[in-house]
Amino acid sequence: MEETKDINNTAEEAKTAEKKKKSAKQAEIxxxxxxxxxxxxxxxxxxxxxxxxxxxxxxxRRRSRExxxxxxxxxxxDTVAELLPIIDNLERAAAFDDGEKVREGLKMIxxxxxxxxxxxxxxxxxxxxxxxxxxxxNAVMHDEDGSERExxxxxxxxxxxxxxxxxxxxxxxxTVN
Numbered sequence: 001m002e003e004t005k006d007i008n009n010t011a012e013e014a015k016t017a018e019k020k021k022k023s024a025k026q027a028e029i030x031x032x033x034x035x036x037x038x039x040x041x042x043x044x045x046x047x048x049x050x051x052x053x054x055x056x057x058x059x060x061r062r063r064s065r066e067x068x069x070x071x072x073x074x075x076x077x078d079t080v081a082e083l084l085p086i087i088d089n090l091e092r093a094a095a096f097d098d099g100e101k102v103r104e105g106l107k108m109i110x111x112x113x114x115x116x117x118x119x120x121x122x123x124x125x126x127x128x129x130x131x132x133x134x135x136x137x138n139a140v141m142h143d144e145d146g147s148e149r150e151x152x153x154x155x156x157x158x159x160x161x162x163x164x165x166x167x168x169x170x171x172x173x174x175t176v177n
Contacts, residue, residue, distance in 0.1 A: 082116040117161070126160040126171025128153055136160055136167065141174035150177045 089112055093105030117124070125136055132139060132151040143154060153173045160171030 122163045124159045126156050132175045137173045138170040139175045143176045145176045
């Protein structure tokens with residue numbers, strides 16, 4: 001009988017140990033399931049943040065493009081508004097038959113052009129007597145002269161224009177030496 005008791009105790013101990021193992025494994029499984037759920041929630045949160053960031057970036061690009069288009073349109077309208085008085089004066093000058101009045105009108109138009117460009121922030125450069133600068137001037141002719149003048153502009157075929165540091169058109173000039 002004692003032997004039967006020992007076998008029963010051993011069997012019960014084995015069952016208890018087995019239950020403990022199953023319980024430990026179940027606890028480990030439950031912990032892993034909890035961790036998986038937490039990781040899934042974290043992934044979902046990160047995906048949501050990513051999608052929001054992508055949407056914000058798309059909105060930023062769209063707004064930037066719209067602002068750029070509006071700025072361009074505004075600048076174009078300002079430029080045309082400055083040119084309209086010149087066009088009006090040209091039309092008036094074309095109506096004259098007298099050469100002297102046409103000449104006077106053209107001088108007034110040239111003055112208006114200069115002031116309009118000035119209002120737009122455009123300045124001209126390339127005058128006779130200026131020092132030749134290859135960054136601003138395009139030398140299309142060159143003379144050899146015995147004088148001490150060197151790299152001096154002697155003739156201007158086309159004035160140059162710039163806005164700030166941006167060259168709109170290089171001056172076409174003739175230089176000496």
